[in-house]
Structure formats: structure tokens, C-alpha cells
Amino acid sequence: MSESPSSSPTARHAQLLALAGELRPELHRYCARVMGSVIEGEDVVQDTFARALAALDELPEDTPLRAWLFRIAHNRALDLLRSRAIRAAEPIEAAHEVADPESPDPVEALMRREAVETAVSRFAELPTVQRSVVILKDVLDQSLEEIAATLDLTVNAVKAHLARGRARLKAINAQAPARPAPRPPSPAVARYVALFNRRDWDGLRALLADDVRLIQSTYPLRAGAADVSMFFGIYSRSAPVRVAPAWLEGREVIAVWEEPEAVKPSYLMWLEWTDGRISFIRDYKYVRYVIDDAELVLAPGAAPPGGPQPA
Template structure:
């Protein structure tokens, strides 16, 4: 049997792109961060593209992609020394019916509304089970296959995870960690909102890099400088400094009158110059559930 053709691989990756928002919902809660969740999604797609080159038949795309993202997230979590040390005990009886009872529905609603950081208080198996069942509405049998666990083990992790979320649900929601707008970001935002594209290009380091989802990276001052030409044609775009998950970011409004930003970008600096631009224009789902604090520059 021959390897998958280039056309078949491209078609699978195009189909996989439609799964990005739901995959991000899972990874963001697993990591406790919308930005780190997107990093995992990005890594998963890179690994999927490489793996497809060695496959002779198309995989079942959704569970295959989830498994890649799940394993990548576990690698990162273990690197933080967050361990899943919980023993697999006798499972509690967890409902898994198409028409769940009111208590079941209430637990699912609480999981959907829980802050990202709350999930970090669960063990990794509990976290995965609760997110997949209560946030993404996956059948328990499919969760068991994804996590390589028995159905009874998944039910046990789900019951304990739900109980833990209810226990900590009485706490006040954490206040987002926000500082003031830095002079560098304030200057960038002011130049952008004045449409001073030459001023923005002057801030770029010679080896600056730009990353956007689904687009090849741009590297170098000349190449990245052309990035602003795209925004020069978008007269309504307006920026504001913001803080997200303890990180200074830039909120992007496609219309100044919009109540919420459409997406974010964030910058890395070196010696007063921009060394990296992370632009989430094509990953707008990242801010859908983000607790962001907007700042006046």
C-alpha cells in the first residue's frame, strides 16, 4: 500500500483546521491558559503534518488529532512537574445517557463556566475527563479510548473531578493579574492607531519573527515590515493595551465601537526592539473565553 498522496494529506489538514476551536477549548483548560492551549494546538498540527507523511491510509481524524494534542499537553505539563499521581480506584456510577438528569446537566454547566485556572486544581486524569465530558460532550467510551483508560476508570476520574470543581466553586473567581501598560507597548499602540507604519517598522529588530496561525512564519525586518501593509488597508482596526493571564498583550478591535476585541497580538522585545510578533488574527477563538483586562495607554 502506498503512502498518502500530497493531495490527501493537504485535504486532511484542511479538514483538521475546522477542529481548531474545539481542540483549543480542550487544550486551554488542560493547560490552564488560553495562550498555552493555543501553543499546544499549534504543536499538534505541526506533529500531525509530519506524521501524515508516513501514513498509508487516512486516520480517524478527530480522535487522532485529539490524541496528538493530548500527548503534547501531557509532555508540557510533566515538564512543569505536574504529576498525575492519583490511583485508579473503583469507579463511581456516572450517568452517560443522551438525556441526562438535572443534576448531571448542572455539573456540566458548572464545568463550562469554570475559570481556566480552576482546572489546574484537578489532577490531569480528572481534568481531561471533566473537560472532554462536561465541556466538549464526548461519550465516555470515546474518552476512555482517547485517554487509554477503562470506561470505569474514566467514570471514577470524572466523578472525583466534578466533586472537586464543586468544592472549589464556592471560592471567588480569581481576579486577573494585570499591571499597567508598559511604555514600549503604549508607544507601539500609539504608532499603530496613528497609522505610522514607518514608525512601527523602525521598531523591528533585524531578525524579527512573525507568527500567524495557518500561515508560514515571516522572518527578517523587510519581510515582517510588509505585515503592516495588510493593516494599512484596514482602516477600522484599533489597538488597546491589555493584560491576559499575567502577560501584557495588545487587544485588536476591528471596529473601535466594538465592546470586545476580535483577537490579540503580543510582542517580545530585545534591546528596545521587537524580536517576535505573535498575531492571533486567524485564531480568534483564543479570546472567546479569555479573562482580559483592557488598559488605557
């Protein structure tokens, strides 16, 4: 879409919101890999657009919004990584030659395919700047110049990080990742799943804490049991879905299937509990791209609706 400047603040906000709808999946592919987590990646995406809307009125009108959003997302991700004390410690050394993006060769194509097929969590094993450069170049196919502008680097520095990052990623992928063992669900999640699959909405509402909060992408935050109970009302009026307990990135989540014959879930839910009651619901129904790269592990005995059912 066009990013021509507009003199109207309202038009500028509308332009940003329209671009957000188009850019969210691509921005998430970047943020998830930088963070090494599809859940934390979506948190960065959400925060990126909130910060962008807050700063938009002060932005020069000729600023390209797409590149600006990537810079906000990149900087926010780095802030969060620093808070976890994850830092890139390697200095830049002389770069190997990087193939001209205008004249790709089979080796270049192979490196890009390797990056695209690398599990999200494994990117966390790269130093941060190498990680960002490899993702932007090999996963999102940005030019060296675009990457340099986003990361505030020279093109030669981008080439150096790209060469080193590709070599390291190849070594990482040569080592088989440890597959997490299936873990049984907690009693609380097992109860939630059983009630949901029975469509016992009153039973689910009884699990809500008085101060429960619900987040659904860009929809307004719902807070309090009376308001959040409407969440189950929506499901009560829609076609039945099936849910199952699962684990993702060390978190206990709930996989949701809308299609009876599907093997892969349609999206996820994530709950937090306080004193045996639900204090927080994060519903990813409206940001389904989050599950695309998710390394999901179903709990023992759980099976998708279209697969073999547990005995």
C-alpha cells in the first residue's frame, strides 16, 4: 500500500491502522524469532503498535511507516532481551562476501531456506544482532539497505553479521534440538478443558476471579468477572470448538480446533490462575499467525478432534 504523507492526523492514524492489519503477521515472524518465543513475539507486536499510535502525531510526515514500525519493534525486543540479560558479546570481524540479492545463486537460496525452516526457539542461540540480520534477510527477504536502516548499521556491518549469523545458524541446525517430553496438564487446566468441551459455560464462569482480565488482540481490554463472562457467551452462540491441554515454550496453554478433521489447532488460549481461579485470559483467536511457528506439544492423552482419540 502507499505510504504517501498526509496532512490530516486522522488520515495518518487510519493509514497506520490499515498498515498494521497487513503487517502484523510479518512483524510477528520477526519478533517471535528475535525473542525466541511466539508468545513473547506477539507481546512485542502489540506493544509496537501501542507505542506507534502514541508517537504518531510527532512523526515527520515523510517517514515511511513500515520501516518505522520495524525499528520500534526491534528496539522494543532489544529492551526486553536486555532485561533478561541476553546480550550479543561478539565483535564484528571481517565479513565474508555475501551474495548479491539481485543475483541469487543456489547456495544463497539454500541458506534462506535453512533460516525459514529453523525453529523459532533456535534463533535465541544466535547473538542478538546476528539474529536480527539473518531474520530480516533470510526469513523476511529485506534488502541489505533496508536492514541497515532498521538496525542503524552500515551495509558492510550488515554483511558481516549476516555471514557470521548464517554460519552459526548452520552449526546450530546441525545439532538435533532436544524435544520436550509431553507433560500432563495441571488439574486446573484439565478441569477448564473438560468444562469447555462439555460447553458448560456456567461452570467456566464460576472459575473466573472477580478481577479477571481478558485480552483479545486489538480489542479493548475486558476486566472483571461480569465483563469477561461475555467471552463464554460468544462461544455459546458459535459453532462448537474443541480444546485440549498443551505446552508451548514451557507454558501451559490450551489448543483450540474449529475444524473437526483438522490435525493442527486453529489458535491458542493462555490462562493464568490465582488461588484456583482464572485471573487472566489471553485469547489468540484474532491473531492466528501466532500458532504458525509454534512448537506445540500436546499433553499426554490429548488428541486433535480429527486424530485418534485417547483410550
